Amino acid sequence: MSEVRYARQGVASHARLVVEIEMQWTAAHAFDKENGLATEKINDGVRAVDRALDILMAFTAADYELSASELLKRVDLSRPTLYRLLYTLQQSGFLISVGEPQKFRMGPSVAHLVHVWTSSQDLSEVARPILRRIWEQTAETVALFVPQGAYRTCIAELPSAQPLSFKRGIGYRERIVLGASGRVILAYANIGASELRDYAKGTGVNLNNYPEELETIRQRGYAISNEELIKGAVAVAAPFFNGAGLVAGSIGVFGPSVRLNPVQVEEFGKLLMAEAKSMSKALGLL
Numbered sequence: 001m002s003e004v005r006y007a008r009q010g011v012a013s014h015a016r017l018v019v020e021i022e023m024q025w026t027a028a029h030a031f032d033k034e035n036g037l038a039t040e041k042i043n044d045g046v047r048a049v050d051r052a053l054d055i056l057m058a059f060t061a062a063d064y065e066l067s068a069s070e071l072l073k074r075v076d077l078s079r080p081t082l083y084r085l086l087y088t089l090q091q092s093g094f095l096i097s098v099g100e101p102q103k104f105r106m107g108p109s110v111a112h113l114v115h116v117w118t119s120s121q122d123l124s125e126v127a128r129p130i131l132r133r134i135w136e137q138t139a140e141t142v143a144l145f146v147p148q149g150a151y152r153t154c155i156a157e158l159p160s161a162q163p164l165s166f167k168r169g170i171g172y173r174e175r176i177v178l179g180a181s182g183r184v185i186l187a188y189a190n191i192g193a194s195e196l197r198d199y200a201k202g203t204g205v206n207l208n209n210y211p212e213e214l215e216t217i218r219q220r221g222y223a224i225s226n227e228e229l230i231k232g233a234v235a236v237a238a239p240f241f242n243g244a245g246l247v248a249g250s251i252g253v254f255g256p257s258v259r260l261n262p263v264q265v266e267e268f269g270k271l272l273m274a275e276a277k278s279m280s281k282a283l284g285l286l
Helices: 002-057 068-074 079-091 108-119 123-138 180-188 193-200 210-220 262-282
Strands: 095-098 103-106 141-148 151-158 173-175 223-226 233-241 247-256
Touching (some): 002 079, 180 223, 180 233, 233 262, 247 262
Antiparallel strands (some): 151 173
């Protein structure tokens, strides 16, 4: 009888062990499944965000209104997925629907983000590392200018450490039709002939060949002035642009003509164009 009892106890213990193992496996499997579903949901959410951003980035200053068919050519999405995301973007105010046939354009939520981003921008701070790089490579005075109507104003400057050098200082203001750093802004600004005449009043600038000179600057990509405002001084300047593609100012290098020969001027011009492009990118230009 005792042997039978022990045998039954052994079977019962084995059965309990099997049940416990099954319970543990079931719990672990359930955890893995739940964790996998959570990970899958996260990945789905990331993909949805990526796709929504692709839709927003499909718009440009030239193509600010796009139909669903036009968007499908620019983003790799199925039509149902596109419409689902368009609906979500409209609900959150990032897109609005206009016209018949239906087209989409940026909504007020985008304007809110632009306002927040613009408010946080300090041009002189954004330009600081860029001006430093130019200063280190040229050893000449480097300055940042912004347009203010008929004038341009220096808002940042790194003076040359060399004994013979030229500098004006932060806050220096000059008519925008004069000097390389002003003309390069005008070359890319959308102004008419009458406005240009107003800008030139009282400066003695001859406007007969001025439009051709601005066209030369656009073709070259940078402006040059030689002893125009200061005797013996040479200036080279390139424009930078904001996120909307509008000219926002210029970066200039200033030095004496005894150091800035034509070869040096060309090298500085190419350097300024490259760094001005970095400045434009920092301001949101794609």
